[in-house]
Amino acid sequence: MQYLMSVFGPTELSEFGSYPDRESMVQAMADTEAFNNTLQANGHWVYANGLASATSSTVVDGRVDPPVVTDGPYLESKEYLGGFWIIEATDLDQALELAAQGSKACRGKVEVRPFQSMPE
Amino acid sequence: MSVGPSVTHVISDAITRAHHEEWARVVASLAKRFGDLDIAEEAAAEAFATAVERWPADGIPPNPGGWLTTTATRKAIDRIRREKKRDDKYREALLVTDDTPLESVGAIDDERLRLLFTCCHPALALEARVAMTLRMVGGLTVPEIARAFLVQEGAMARRITRAKDKIREAGIPFRMPSAGDLPVRVDGVLTVLFLVFNEGYLATGPDTDPVRAELTAEAIRLTRLIRTLLPRDGEVAGMLALMLLTEARRPARLSSSGELVTLDEQDRGAWDAALIHEGHQLVRERLNSGELPGRYQVLAAINAVHTSARDIRDTDWSQVVALYDQLVGLDPSPIVALNRAVAVAELDGPAVALASIDRLEGALTGYHPYHATRADLLRRLGRSAESRAAYDRAIELSGNTAESAYLTRRRDQLG
Numbered sequence: 001m002q003y004l005m006s007v008f009g010p011t012e013l014s015e016f017g018s019y020p021d022r023e024s025m026v027q028a029m030a031d032t033e034a035f036n037n038t039l040q041a042n043g044h045w046v047y048a049n050g051l052a053s054a055t056s057s058t059v060v061d062g063r064v065d066p067p068v069v070t071d072g073p074y075l076e077s078k079e080y081l082g083g084f085w086i087i088e089a090t091d092l093d094q095a096l097e098l099a100a101q102g103s104k105a106c107r108g109k110v111e112v113r114p115f116q117s118m119p120e
Numbered sequence: 121m122s123v124g125p126s127v128t129h130v131i132s133d134a135i136t137r138a139h140h141e142e143w144a145r146v147v148a149s150l151a152k153r154f155g156d157l158d159i160a161e162e163a164a165a166e167a168f169a170t171a172v173e174r175w176p177a178d179g180i181p182p183n184p185g186g187w188l189t190t191t192a193t194r195k196a197i198d199r200i201r202r203e204k205k206r207d208d209k210y211r212e213a214l215l216v217t218d219d220t221p222l223e224s225v226g227a228i229d230d231e232r233l234r235l236l237f238t239c240c241h242p243a244l245a246l247e248a249r250v251a252m253t254l255r256m257v258g259g260l261t262v263p264e265i266a267r268a269f270l271v272q273e274g275a276m277a278r279r280i281t282r283a284k285d286k287i288r289e290a291g292i293p294f295r296m297p298s299a300g301d302l303p304v305r306v307d308g309v310l311t312v313l314f315l316v317f318n319e320g321y322l323a324t325g326p327d328t329d330p331v332r333a334e335l336t337a338e339a340i341r342l343t344r345l346i347r348t349l350l351p352r353d354g355e356v357a358g359m360l361a362l363m364l365l366t367e368a369r370r371p372a373r374l375s376s377s378g379e380l381v382t383l384d385e386q387d388r389g390a391w392d393a394a395l396i397h398e399g400h401q402l403v404r405e406r407l408n409s410g411e412l413p414g415r416y417q418v419l420a421a422i423n424a425v426h427t428s429a430r431d432i433r434d435t436d437w438s439q440v441v442a443l444y445d446q447l448v449g450l451d452p453s454p455i456v457a458l459n460r461a462v463a464v465a466e467l468d469g470p471a472v473a474l475a476s477i478d479r480l481e482g483a484l485t486g487y488h489p490y491h492a493t494r495a496d497l498l499r500r501l502g503r504s505a506e507s508r509a510a511y512d513r514a515i516e517l518s519g520n521t522a523e524s525a526y527l528t529r530r531r532d533q534l535g
Contacts (some may be wrong), residue, residue: 001291091293092243093301114290 002046002115003095004089007080013053016083019107031105039087044098046086054080082108086115098116131176139168140341141216144261145185148231157238158284159196159249167192177479231514232257233349234294240309241292249282249312255280257345258338268316268335270325298302303355309346310359313339317363321370322520323389330522331374336367354406358417365423380526383434396427406454417529418447436468454483458490461497470500488517492527 009018019025039045057072073080087104089095095112104111143164150160153414167188181187247269254260254268286292297305297513343360350356372386381387382508403424406417413421422443429435436466444460458477465473474497477490484490495510518524 003291044267089291092241093293095291095296096243112290116289 001091001095002086003087004113004115005087005095005102006111006113007083007098007102008079008111009105009108011054011078013079024107028105028107032102035102035105036085038101039085039098044087044089044090048083048085050083051081051117088094091093123295128176131180134180135168135171135175136183138171138188139259142185142188143168144232144235144257144345146188147256147259148235149189150192150196151235152217152231152240153193154200155197155294155465157256157287157294159199160192161284163192163196163199164188164259166195170195173360183332194301230349232298234346236309236346237297237305238287238292238294240305241287242305242308243290243292244283244286246315248279248286248316249308251276251279252283253309253312253342254316256339258342260338267328268332269321270328304347306350308357310343310355313343313346314359314363314416316342321366321492322523324519326519326521326524330378330380330520331370333370336363336370339363341366354409354411355414355416357402358414358420361399361406361420362416362423364395364402364421365427368392368427369409374522378525379529380520380522382526383426387519388430391427395436399427400424413446415450418443422447427519435466437463441467454480454487455487455489458484458487465497465500470497473497474501486517488514488523491517494525495527495530499530499534507531508534 016022016025019028036045036048041049051108054073057074059070059072059074061068061070083106087095087098092114094113094115099110099112146158146164146167148159150163151157151414154160155460170191171184175181196313236253236257239256240249244252248501250269251265254265255262260268262277262280263273265280266273269276270278292422317336317339320332320337320339323330323332340360340363343356343363347360348355368391369383369386371392372388373381375381399420403417403420406413406420422440425436425439425443440463441460444456444463446451447456448460458480461473465477474494477494477497480490491510495507495514498504498507498510509533511527511534515524515527515531518527
């Protein structure tokens with residue numbers, strides 16, 4: 001099964017992102033990279049990336065003609081999606097185990113959500 | 121024929137017994153075979169309905185469990201055939217099963233255990249775990265579970281459907297947890313069963329009987345089942361002992377006028393000696409194991425001390441306090457500290473106990489036993505006005521009718 005693992009972070013990012021200082025930012029990035037390498041080595045990796053700040057987003061409504069473009073983000077919130085992984089796991093228990101490792105590496109809570117149906 | 125009623129009786133007994141003994145096994149074996157809890161539950165329910173219809177006419181089959189599993193399997197295959205035509209995609213999403221050997225974790229490989237771990241999976245909300253356990257493992261009907269938790273039937277049915285959907289969509293597996301996860305997952309199962317037991321032992325709402333033996337009995341039955349499946353788990357044994365030693369006191373717990381009777385005022389002759397004997401045996405077995413006890417084993421030991429005293433005055437309070445000290449080390453929650461204070465009051469007097477619970481005020485201000493305990497300590501210290509205020513607060517927060525009646529009498533007896 002495929003799962004989306006999302007990481008949420010604060011709206012306001014400092015020059016060190018959501019981290020208190022440069023050292024912890026560098027360490028978290030190194031740990032996350034190591035985690036990503038394990039995902040790839042063990043066949044769990046589908047895709048992962050971090051997102052630019054939520055204030056850089058734009059909302060488009062193409063149901064009308066011409067499409068309406070507004071400044072984002074779409075939902076007002078205290079925390080926004082900061083990055084995500086898409087992983088391949090045999091079941092939720094395995095996905096939760098990987099999410100725990102990812103959460104530890106990136107220093108954030110991870111939401112695990114299954115994709116609607118199996119691939120292929 | 122005059123034998124009619126008794127034959128009917130024998131058959132209805134056989135069906136009840138089969139329901140108790142075989143329901144979980146039928147659901148679990150179908151869940152394993154077909155990989156879908158919804159199909160397993162529906163087919164099991166249909167098989168029991170068929171038994172109710174057929175057994176009076178055909179007689180009780182020689183192997184009721186086998187008959188039920190075979191019948192349920194046929195029902196499940198019928199449904200899958202119907203659905204296969206309609207929706208192939210749905211059939212792709214199956215519960216994941218695997219056959220990891222279990223010798224390493226000291227568990228007996230039994231599908232019922234997998235079913236229990238699936239129903240008590242931490243990814244489900246606690247209330248969903250309780251409902252799923254009572255439905256899938258306990259075999260209670262949706263209306264029965266709805267009544268047990270004072271929820272509308274429709275809402276309870278939706279809760280169960282949502283849980284089944286999540287199990288399927290999120291890929292919650294139908295298998296044993298890994299050896300490393302086992303203690304946490306067993307604790308999760310025990311939490312659910314303890315919640316069911318406690319709801320029976322002291323119902324939280326005013327709209328039910330204050331003590332509900334059907335729920336305590338169900339919790340004990342399911343805990344016995346886990347004990348047969350996890351015979352080496354100390355906390356499972358501790359939980360069973362704790363439930364038995366608590367249940368043993370139930371006959372003495374309500375007065376003829378429906379008022380709660382506290383431990384010190386109970387008629388100890390009315391306690392169930394067989395349950396106490398069994399509970400004490402389990403506690404001794406755990407003590408002799410030489411393993412460090414978990415919280416349920418310590419709680420069981422505390423209850424063993426209480427039930428060993430033939431009179432409240434014979435209670436070994438220093439032993440009770442020592443066990444509470446041990447419990448605080450395992451579970452430093454304010455509720456444990458409060459219960460410890462009750463024992464401290466007997467050993468060192470109410471003033472010492474009161475001083476130790478004053479600091480819990482912030483954490484327990486909405487917890488009625490805190491105010492009831494405080495009221496009792498203040499009463500014993502002759503501080504009537506403060507005691508009255510504490511009783512008022514406890515009565516206001518208590519939802520249980522028998523307990524409110526007891527607290528009200530105590531308050532009204534203040535000078």
